[in-house]
Amino acid sequence: MLTWANPRQTRLEDQAFVPMYGEHPIELGLNVSDAWLEAFERDRDYQRRFAAAFERQPHPVTRENLVKAIASFERAIVSARSPYDRYHFDRDDSAISDAAKRGEVLFHSRPLSCFTTT
Numbered sequence: 001m002l003t004w005a006n007p008r009q010t011r012l013e014d015q016a017f018v019p020m021y022g023e024h025p026i027e028l029g030l031n032v033s034d035a036w037l038e039a040f041e042r043d044r045d046y047q048r049r050f051a052a053a054f055e056r057q058p059h060p061v062t063r064e065n066l067v068k069a070i071a072s073f074e075r076a077i078v079s080a081r082s083p084y085d086r087y088h089f090d091r092d093d094s095a096i097s098d099a100a101k102r103g104e105v106l107f108h109s110r111p112l113s114c115f116t117t118t
Contacts, residue, residue, distance in 0.1 A: 012071035013064075020063075034063055 009015050019027035030036050040046045041061045053069060054060035079085050086095035107114045 012074050013067050016067045016070050020067075037061055037063060037066070040066070 006018075009018075020030045021028075021032055040050070046061065050060040050065060050069075054065050057065070083095040084100075086092040087101075106112055
């Protein structure tokens with residue numbers, strides 16, 4: 001499951017649009033006009049990278065291609081026994097700090113409700 005707000009969302013590419021354009025709650029606050037893409041279009045390093053990644057496209061800097069790039073990056077992330085993994089799966093209480101433990105409690109508590117859609 002990629003987002004707790006919509007368990008039918010099964011592709012990283014679709015999930016990426018939630019924080020980009022979502023209004024409840026606003027996360028990234030990007031405008032659907034996609035004017036924000038101009039920053040990528042002006043940057044020479046991004047121009048080169050998009051052209052290399054999407055070489056068959058005459059205008060490779062698009063929101064769809066940006067989302068594909070983000071999803072590709074996300075698919076490459078491997079946790080591999082992070083401190084959080086050791087804390088939760090190995091029951092190693094010393095793997096994370098007390099502050100991190102308090103943060104997790106806050107994340108899962110009301111009224112913050114970071115873990116819910118309401």
